[in-house]
Amino acid sequence: YEAKKTGGISHLYSPAISEQRQQRLSLENRLRHAIDHEELALHFQPLFNMQTLDVIGTEALVRWPQEDGSMLSPGNFIPLAEETCLIRPMGDWILEAAARQLRDWHDAGYPLTMSVNLSLKQLQSEGDVERFFELVRPYIDPRWITLELTESIVASDPSAIESLMHKLSEHGFQIAIDDFGTGYSSLSRLQHMPIQILKIDRSFVDQINTPGKGNAMIPIIRQMAASFGLLTVAEGIENEAQYQHLCKQGVDVGQGFWFGRPVPEAQLREMFLQGATIVPPQM
Numbered sequence: 151y152e153a154k155k156t157g158g159i160s161h162l163y164s165p166a167i168s169e170q171r172q173q174r175l176s177l178e179n180r181l182r183h184a185i186d187h188e189e190l191a192l193h194f195q196p197l198f199n200m201q202t203l204d205v206i207g208t209e210a211l212v213r214w215p216q217e218d219g220s221m222l223s224p225g226n227f228i229p230l231a232e233e234t235c236l237i238r239p240m241g242d243w244i245l246e247a248a249a250r251q252l253r254d255w256h257d258a259g260y261p262l263t264m265s266v267n268l269s270l271k272q273l274q275s276e277g278d279v280e281r282f283f284e285l286v287r288p289y290i291d292p293r294w295i296t297l298e299l300t301e302s303i304v305a306s307d308p309s310a311i312e313s314l315m316h317k318l319s320e321h322g323f324q325i326a327i328d329d330f331g332t333g334y335s336s337l338s339r340l341q342h343m344p345i346q347i348l349k350i351d352r353s354f355v356d357q358i359n360t361p362g363k364g365n366a367m368i369p370i371i372r373q374m375a376a377s378f379g380l381l382t383v384a385e386g387i388e389n390e391a392q393y394q395h396l397c398k399q400g401v402d403v404g405q406g407f408w409f410g411r412p413v414p415e416a417q418l419r420e421m422f423l424q425g426a427t428i429v430p431p432q433m
């Protein structure tokens with residue numbers, strides 16, 4: 151009878167599940183510790199003017215260095231950070247670290263822009279907008295900072311997000327819609343949002359030169375951006391054929407492994423020292 155009972159209990163509280171919860175809890179505690187001790191790192195990926203190949207700026211992408219020397223990608227810890235609200239202190243650190251880095255680059259004579267990704271949980275009230283401004287202001291004019299919001303964030307609560315976007319914009323921040331073309335936002339609303347940039351989702355770039363796949367989306371997004379007066383950025387450009395195709399389509403800015411991977415600041419500086427020209431976009 152005892153054995154049967156134990157068997158029943160172990161069936162309900164399967165060790166596999168409790169192990170999973172334990173791992174999650176330990177990951178959460180390690181992440182909290184990493185944020186508190188400023189152990190996260192930023193890598194930077196350059197953005198290029200498609201026509202001139204000048205660098206116009208960089209995108210900050212968060213990384214979590216592990217004790218064994220490996221590096222966790224945001225896909226491995228951002229979802230957990232979002233579920234546990236750790237995204238708020240993490241996001242504050244990222245924004246301030248990005249602004250501080252930009253100050254350094256400007257002081258060194260590199261007039262770059264900086265794109266920073268935001269999660270929905272970081273943008274809940276006007277207080278968040280004020281805090282972003284206070285975090286950035288000691289280092290740099292917010293005009294040099296582009297905040298990237300995914301199209302799905304914008305679609306999640308369009309009127310609330312729109313009003314926060316207006317506040318961000320009043321403080322000088324530039325706003326980009328990230329992963330555009332996949333998030334089901336309302337185009338009529340988009341037209342009235344204070345945004346400057348559409349980042350065409352990587353999935354559309356992947357389809358270029360793939361036999362059988364339609365390439366209809368890119369010219370449509372391009373035309374829409376032109377009529378709204380927005381700059382287009384193509385992300386995930388991995389080869390010259392994709393670059394040539396997007397260039398012909400009139401896409402303004404490119405980003406991807408073909409131009410350069412996300413790298414630590416020292417490696418990016420190396421690229422500047424080797425003579426990459428930096429020309430920020432007209433703002």
Ligand code: C2E
Binds near residue numbers: 241
């Ligand atoms: P995203 O903002 O769309 O960033 C672009 C992602 O595509 C980056 O992955 C980048 O490394 C990758 N990528 C760039 N060029 C290429 C390419 O040519 N080919 C391929 N296959 N991939 C390319 P990463 O760094 O792993 O970031 C993934 C996502 O995590 C980001 O997508 C963004 O949504 C989120 N994320 C990254 N950093 C932050 C952050 O600081 N805060 C927040 N809230 N989210 C972040």
Ligand code: MG
Binds near residue numbers: 298
């Ligand atoms: Mg992004």
Ligand code: MG
Binds near residue numbers: 328329349385
């Ligand atoms: Mg993107």
Ligand code: MG
Binds near residue numbers: 329351352385
């Ligand atoms: Mg993406």
